[in-house]
Amino acid sequence: xxxxxxxIKVLEEEDLTMxxxxxxxxxxxxxxxxxxxxxxxxxxxxxxxxxxxIADRVIGxxxxxxxxxxGAKEVHGKLISKMAMDLLKEGNIExxxxxxxxxxxxxxxTDMCPIxxxxxxxEDPILLLDRIKKLLHL
Numbered sequence: 001x002x003x004x005x006x007x008i009k010v011l012e013e014e015d016l017t018m019x020x021x022x023x024x025x026x027x028x029x030x031x032x033x034x035x036x037x038x039x040x041x042x043x044x045x046x047x048x049x050x051x052x053x054i055a056d057r058v059i060g061x062x063x064x065x066x067x068x069x070x071g072a073k074e075v076h077g078k079l080i081s082k083m084a085m086d087l088l089k090e091g092n093i094e095x096x097x098x099x100x101x102x103x104x105x106x107x108x109x110t111d112m113c114p115i116x117x118x119x120x121x122x123e124d125p126i127l128l129l130d131r132i133k134k135l136l137h138l
Contacts, residue, residue, distance in 0.1 A: 003053035004074045011055040018056045035115045042066045059084045060104035062119035069125035
């Protein structure tokens with residue numbers, strides 16, 4: 001089974017929000033919501049974990065920046081934004097998805113997700129991580 005297939009399988013079977021697999025081994029999994037699982041993966045493991053396959057419930061522009069930062073080779077989103085797809089494509093990261101949207105909405109569906117909004121003008125993953133840290137009060 002390919003790493004991305006394993007990541008998707010674990011994501012769905014264990015009802016998780018994010019799963020990262022490399023070389024057939026489960027590297028990271030989370031049930032936390034929002035950008036926190038991706039933030040944790042990026043800050044705890046940094047870019048020393050190249051070759052990851054990541055399955056996530058939601059991949060927006062912010063998550064895509066962090067996927068590039070950690071050296072993901074492939075990403076699957078249950079929901080992915082067009083902005084995220086563009087970034088992943090530019091980063092030569094294979095991606096797949098179940099559903100696509102123009103942008104990720106906030107939890108109550110009334111506006112753009114704060115992370116998606118925050119990442120609009122950012123390319124630098126370190127700057128994004130710093131802004132996320134402040135937003136999450138970590």
